[in-house]
Amino acid sequence: MTTTDPAARIEELRRRIRRHEWLYYVKGEPEIPDSEFDRLMAELRNLEEAHPELISPDSPTRRVGGAANSFDTERHRVPMMSLDNAYGTGDLREWIARMQKIAGEHVFPIVAELKIDGLSISLTYRDGRLEAGVTRGDGRVGDVVTGNIRTVRSLPLTIESRFDMDIRGEAWVPRSKLAELNHERLAAGEEPFKNCRNLASGSLKNLDPSVTAGRGLRVTVYDIAQARELGFTSHWESLEFLGRQGFVVNAPARLCRSFEDIEEYISTADRLRKELDFDTDGVVLKVDSLALRRELGVTAKAPRWAIAYKFAQEQAVTRLQSVVWQVGRMQITPVAVLEPVELGGTTVSRASLHNIDQIREKDIRVGDLVVVEKAGFIIPYVVEARRDERTGTETTIEPPEACPACGGPTRVCREAEEGIPGAGESTVVHCTNAACQGMLARRVTYFVTMMEIENVGPQLVERLVSAGLVAEPVDLFRLRREDLLSVERMGEKLAEKILANIAKARARPLAKVIAALGIPNVGAVSAEDLAHRFPTFAAFRAASADQLLTVPGIGDKVAQCITGFLAEPANVAWLDRLAAWLIETPASEAPTQAAPTLAGKTFVITGEASVPRSELETLVKRHGGRVSGSVSAKTNYLVIGSLEGPGYTSGKKTKAESLGIPIIDEFGLQSMAESGNAPGGEHA
Ligand code: ZN
Numbered sequence: 001m002t003t004t005d006p007a008a009r010i011e012e013l014r015r016r017i018r019r020h021e022w023l024y025y026v027k028g029e030p031e032i033p034d035s036e037f038d039r040l041m042a043e044l045r046n047l048e049e050a051h052p053e054l055i056s057p058d059s060p061t062r063r064v065g066g067a068a069n070s071f072d073t074e075r076h077r078v079p080m081m082s083l084d085n086a087y088g089t090g091d092l093r094e095w096i097a098r099m100q101k102i103a104g105e106h107v108f109p110i111v112a113e114l115k116i117d118g119l120s121i122s123l124t125y126r127d128g129r130l131e132a133g134v135t136r137g138d139g140r141v142g143d144v145v146t147g148n149i150r151t152v153r154s155l156p157l158t159i160e161s162r163f164d165m166d167i168r169g170e171a172w173v174p175r176s177k178l179a180e181l182n183h184e185r186l187a188a189g190e191e192p193f194k195n196c197r198n199l200a201s202g203s204l205k206n207l208d209p210s211v212t213a214g215r216g217l218r219v220t221v222y223d224i225a226q227a228r229e230l231g232f233t234s235h236w237e238s239l240e241f242l243g244r245q246g247f248v249v250n251a252p253a254r255l256c257r258s259f260e261d262i263e264e265y266i267s268t269a270d271r272l273r274k275e276l277d278f279d280t281d282g283v284v285l286k287v288d289s290l291a292l293r294r295e296l297g298v299t300a301k302a303p304r305w306a307i308a309y310k311f312a313q314e315q316a317v318t319r320l321q322s323v324v325w326q327v328g329r330m331q332i333t334p335v336a337v338l339e340p341v342e343l344g345g346t347t348v349s350r351a352s353l354h355n356i357d358q359i360r361e362k363d364i365r366v367g368d369l370v371v372v373e374k375a376g377f378i379i380p381y382v383v384e385a386r387r388d389e390r391t392g393t394e395t396t397i398e399p400p401e402a403c404p405a406c407g408g409p410t411r412v413c414r415e416a417e418e419g420i421p422g423a424g425e426s427t428v429v430h431c432t433n434a435a436c437q438g439m440l441a442r443r444v445t446y447f448v449t450m451m452e453i454e455n456v457g458p459q460l461v462e463r464l465v466s467a468g469l470v471a472e473p474v475d476l477f478r479l480r481r482e483d484l485l486s487v488e489r490m491g492e493k494l495a496e497k498i499l500a501n502i503a504k505a506r507a508r509p510l511a512k513v514i515a516a517l518g519i520p521n522v523g524a525v526s527a528e529d530l531a532h533r534f535p536t537f538a539a540f541r542a543a544s545a546d547q548l549l550t551v552p553g554i555g556d557k558v559a560q561c562i563t564g565f566l567a568e569p570a571n572v573a574w575l576d577r578l579a580a581w582l583i584e585t586p587a588s589e590a591p592t593q594a595a596p597t598l599a600g601k602t603f604v605i606t607g608e609a610s611v612p613r614s615e616l617e618t619l620v621k622r623h624g625g626r627v628s629g630s631v632s633a634k635t636n637y638l639v640i641g642s643l644e645g646p647g648y649t650s651g652k653k654t655k656a657e658s659l660g661i662p663i664i665d666e667f668g669l670q671s672m673a674e675s676g677n678a679p680g681g682e683h684a
Contacts, residue, residue: 006051010059013044017060018156018246025154025218026248058129058157063150064213071143071205076122077166078225080136082301082389083284083308087342089263092285095307096259099287102304103295109257109288111235112265113222113250115308117279118172118200119388121219123149126164130157135204138391148204151213156246163230167242169221173200174277177216179658186633186659196279201388218278221247227290234288255288270311281317282310314651316343317386320370323353323397325429327405327438329446329518331415332429334359334397336370336382343372343380352381356399356412356427363387365394373651403431405438415520434570440472441465443518447473450516450524451505455498463487473516474577476502507583510537517575519565521558525617525627529554530562537579541566552622597676598625602634603669606652607641616641616666623673631655637672638663 017040024030024037041061048055055062086092099107120136133149135142150157152171173196182193193199203215224230227238236255243249252269256262266283273280287293287305296304310316318341326335334353341348351372353359364370368385399412411430431439441462448456453476464470467487469479479502484495508516515527522530533551534540543566548559565571603620605613605627616639617627631638631652638656640663656663664672671677 006047007054010044010047010051010054013040013047014059016040017044018158021060021153022156022246026246060157063153063157064209070207071145073137073141074132074134074144075141076134076137076139076225080120080122080139080142080168081298081303082139083306084302085282086307086309089266092262092307092309093259095285099296099304103292107287107292109236109255110262111239111253111286111288112256112262113253113284113286114269114273114280115282115284115310116170116172116220116250117197117281118170118220119197119204121145121149121169121171121204122225123155123167123169123219123221124165125159125161125167128158128160128162130155135388137388143205145204147209148206148212148217149219151209152217152219154248155219159245161241161245163226165230166225167221167247168223168225169219169247171200171204171217171219172196172278173203173216174218175279175658176277179660181215182658183660219248220250222250222253222284228294233290235286235290235293236288256285266309273311280311281315282308284308310342314343315371315373315383316341316348317369317371318348320364320366320368320382320385322366325400325404327403327431327436327442329439329442330428330430330520332400332403332410332431334399336372338370338372341372348372348380350380353397354381356397356429359397365390365396367391367394399429403433403436403438406431406433406436408433408436437465440470444470444473444476446518447516448476451508451512453505454501455494456501460484460488472574472577474574474581477506477581506581507585510534510540510584513537513578513582514540517565520561522562524614525621526554526558528614528618529621536584537582541575541579552624594622594624594673595676596624597673598623600624601636602626602628603637603639604628604631604635604652604656605639605641613641616669619669619673625673631659631661633659635659635661637661637669639666639669640664641666 017037020030020032020037020040030037044059045061048059048061084095086095096107122134122136122142123130124132124134130150131146132144133146134144137143149155149171175196178193178196178199181199185193193202199215200217203212203217206212206215221242222239223235224232224238224242227235230238232238232241239249239253254261254265256265262285269280269283285307287296293303293305298304319339320336321339322337323334324337325332333355336351336353338349338351351370353364358364362382362384364382364385368387369389370385371383372380373383400410402408403410409432411432412427413430415426415428441458444465445458445461448461456476461470464475464479464483464487469483469487470476479499481492481495481499484490484498485492509531511524511528511531514522514530515524529551530540530548533547534543543562545559545563548554548562549556554562566575598620603625605616605620620627628635635656638652638661640653653663
């Protein structure tokens with residue numbers, strides 16, 4: 001402000017702002033308060049406005065440009081190859097042995113870097129200026145996202161070096177930023193972002209750089225494609241060079257001189273990664289010597305001199321090899337057949353794809369790299385496809401025309417989602433063959449589970465069905481000892497025990513019987529409510545739609561499901577036979593109408609509580625609340641059982657935390673149901 005030459009003052013301001021940006025975003029050690037920084041920016045902006053002829057594209061004020069209509073694509077001068085994966089130290093030892101075969105004993109030092117779970121990008125600097133930012137794309141051609149990349153304030157728009165080079169890195173969003181943005185989105189009634197990677201990807205590929213600028217993107221660099229041409233002899237040297245040029249380099253990188261060094265780095269990283277402000281799914285290991293890298297060369301898909309070690313975790317990325325259609329109790333559902341992958345300590349080769357709607361919505365195709373998640377004791381499911389890693393050979397997934405169990409024709413239609421009243425409709429596939437053995441076995445297994453008949457597993461049921469001994473659930477009650485012994489090798493004692501268990505089931509409470517019928521959209525909780533309203537099996541069977549609607553939690557759709565099911569001639573016949581076997585005890589007491597203290601609230605329950613989960617669900621429903629299986633913007637409370645056993649899903653907790661959803665325990669839930677007040681202490 002004291003200087004009279006605006007050009008000199010502008011240069012001075014730019015230099016100071018760049019330095020403070022570097023101190024703040026790269027070093028994380030700001031020297032001046034934000035207000036002071038803002039003042040420098042304002043002064044620069046004003047001066048540039050007064051002297052537009054002095055504006056240059058690398059000015060700190062020029063980070064955010066105008067919106068685009070679409071992205072151009074650009075071919076990478078040096079392809080961005082993917083890396084082979086390692087899932088344990090065994091894989092790493094094999095990798096090192098493979099390299100030693102080619103290059104001799106001395107493959108160390110090896111550089112270990114954290115593998116940040118973001119989006120890979122290539123940054124072209126020419127004559128000291130950031131000229132282009134291009135996404136990895138398919139590794140050969142990517143989207144030009146220069147306008148968006150320029151908004152990343154940890155990334156220098158100019159560097160001292162005049163070399164023409166492509167710098168490779170990862171664009172990512174801090175976890176804290178995800179939480180902050182989701183908080184705002186929820187307050188505004190918008191869908192929250194799913195995870196950091198999605199947020200980074202969506203932000204980098206947004207057509208409006210001003211949107212990208214508000215998303216807190218960071219870029220960490222880890223390679224120069226032309227390192228050898230630039231005269232470097234080791235990877236470590238090029239990382240040091242990048243640091244000097246003002247980039248954020250993979251800071252905790254380590255030069256490992258032995259296998260023990262690698263193991264130590266991995267175990268430390270694995271231990272600390274939950275506390276980091278970014279998602280990391282592993283460690284990248286690279287041979288340090290560039291001459292040795294050249295000698296080792298590349299395979300068709302990956303360099304031999306690098307490998308990505310993946311931490312064991314609840315999410316994994318693997319290839320979707322095919323889809324099998326599994327015949328269930330009511331419908332035929334798609335199951336993903338995966339390239340086996342380590343997930344939460346077990347090898348997973350199958351995962352649920354839910355239904356055809358989910359497949360279409362997520363655009364999942366055979367051949368895709370997919371993200372698989374394991375939520376507690378529930379079977380793993382496919383979260384999403386990595387569409388940006390497609391090669392073009394992927395094929396779409398279509399429902400089968402013939403039933404995989406009996407070969408009968410299938411029918412595709414829209415129906416209310418199973419077991420979730422009011423959750424909307426989904427497209428389902430049915431077998432039209434009423435005598436389909438596949439469906440029958442599933443129905444009988446369901447009956448056995450809901451009636452809590454012990455020692456009768458799905459395999460025994462399948463054998464009984466295919467031997468023609470069981471054609472409907474009631475047939476279980478007719479089984480004799482020799483029937484059991486004829487289908488499965490078992491001791492006489494076990495056979496006796498099974499028969500006794502089956503006989504005991506005849507006296508199950510009405511709620512269990514109703515649940516076991518397999519009425520669409522009537523699960524254990526609704527069955528419980530129905531049993532409270534109707535004193536006997538006969539009374540339930542005679543219920544009109546109007547009567548059903550007086551039951552709390554039973555709406556139009558479910559009432560229709562029930563009356564439809566009970567009126568169907570085929571069902572009438574077997575329910576008659578079932579009624580003859582049941583031993584009914586009079587209902588203990590009339591249901592007490594609970595106060596609707598939880599009305600309008602949605603709860604997600606996870607973990608092992610001191611009472612069965614179904615009881616907590618009943619508690620919520622009885623007090624007018626709703627129970628949902630997954631945490632979303634609509635969730636009001638996440639209930640974590642006080643025992644945190646095998647059913648505990650930390651993913652739900654993380655998600656609830658990122659969405660700012662209060663977390664309570666079972667006792668908190670109980671006191672809330674009693675008083676209607678949110679439990680104090682933990683959340684405002
Ligand atoms: Zn069938």
